Amino acid sequence: MVAGKRTKYLKIDPRVPELHKIRLAARILNRGGVVAFPTETVYGLGANALDARAVRRIFRAKGRPSDNPLIVHIASFRDVQDLVAYLPPRATLLMQRFWPGPLTLVLPRSEVIPDVVTAGLDTVGIRMPAHPVAQALIRAARLPIAAPSANISGRPSPTTGLHVLKDLRGKIDAVVDGGPATVGVESTVLDLTAPVPTILRPGGVTYEELASVLGEVAIDPAALGEQAEQPRAPGMKYKHYAPRGEVFVVTGEIERVTAKIRALVADWQRLGYRVAVLATQETAPAYEQEPRPDHLEILGSRSRPATIAANLFAALRNCDRHQADIILAEAIAEEGLGLAIMNRLRKSAANRIIHA
Known part of the structure; x- marks a missing residue:
């Protein structure tokens, strides 16, 4: 996107998303653009997860540090296969129980995922959002979409389209406004590459819900207030989600x-x-x-x-x-x-x- 370019604002009915507006946003993504869109947790700032140049535009728009990995959003269970090196059986179990929904699974990445998405890590976070607008956009674009929250880095996450416009107007190509997010906090990030499944970031799926399916579940110390030296998931920085006060x-x-x-x-x-x-x-x-x-x-x-x-x-x-x-x-x-x-x-x- 050219600096200062007008940000398109697309108001969409979340119950019956208007197809022509979804297709317009999908075309922007297909051309390497950056689009904010609603999920059930918070608004995401999306780009083609397989295009390193497009993903770098997310970091520039947000002012996000490059050592902070992104989550890849999909709309179909079969999309996972191309994005991971292998799929553990317990991942399939969790996908069947909690997807679509606010659960991100950290899995061994495949070679198709650019380093910029994972901050150079050998893992990738993947989730299937439940919001009908997010699902419609991913399907129309026919791409996995890399997306952090659609705010200035370190600031409170956006739960409405107007929050996104306040932070990022003129810095991104479009905002798809599908109404307020219902969950209000980001997805739970669960690392399935650890010996014991480990919550890196608590979110919309609770520890208790995960433990009921998996049995033993650990919680990373960074999720409880300690500093993470190398963030393995979004939201692990010591200071995050911070207002000016x-x-x-x-x-x-x-x-x-x-x-x-x-x-x-x-x-x-x-x-x-x-x-x-x-x-x-x-x-x-x-x-x-x-x-x-x-x-x-x-x-x-x-x-x-x-x-x-x-x-x-x-x-x-x-x-x-x-x-x-x-x-x-x-x-x-x-x-x-x-x-x-x-x-x-x-x-x-x-x-x-x-x-x-």
Whole structure:
């Protein structure tokens, strides 16, 4: 794409994707262009996974480090065969159980995958998205599509087409807007080349769901807050998903957490900072009395972590819109989808944790 070229904006009905718009986006991909498109997790920034020059345009548009591998998106089970050196039996089992859906499998790569896609690793992450627009686009392009999240590198991931336009207008060829993402956090990345299947990044498929199929499942330390020297999957950087304000995650018993956050709000406001709080429906009333934060985001209910996941990245972006200098986020239980939510919060905070 030529710098400054107009980014096409294609609004599509996710229930019945308009074929002429899908074909237009597919032609852009076939010509080596870069197209943002919706998945059920977040919006992806896609290019032909078999074309190294096209994939490099993704890195340039995002400002993404070249040591950060990409995920390859497919629309058919048979597409996997050409992309991997071999397919372990447990991979087939997981594909049958969780595809299409928010699970990426890390497998031995085949020679058709360019090094730029895998950051030079001998493995490749592959997933089959469940979003009907993503599936229609991959089928129309007749290509595997390499795609990270469609945002400026390191910033909160986009869950709407307008988020993508705000970050990447004029830097990419097109945005296919299929409405808001429903899961709200990226796919789970599971390494099947390790002796024990290992979660490199928690996401929309939970540890508990994977363990119910596989039995033993490990979690990489980087998914729990430690630094990854060489990222083996997207989202393993120490700081990621970060808004412009400084994020702090407050942990502990919920009554102590809300009291600590209210005290911190008062302290930072006295110093002249604008303070935002990420709360839940259960705790929101605690912040309606003085000292009130400058901005309050209610993510969802603690009894329904899927609502928190769906709203998290949009909430972080809203904190930027309200010019928050400090963002205080309540921790939630790290079970089920809570593991993925806490992974994103820790990464956005660069592991700045306050214990109440």
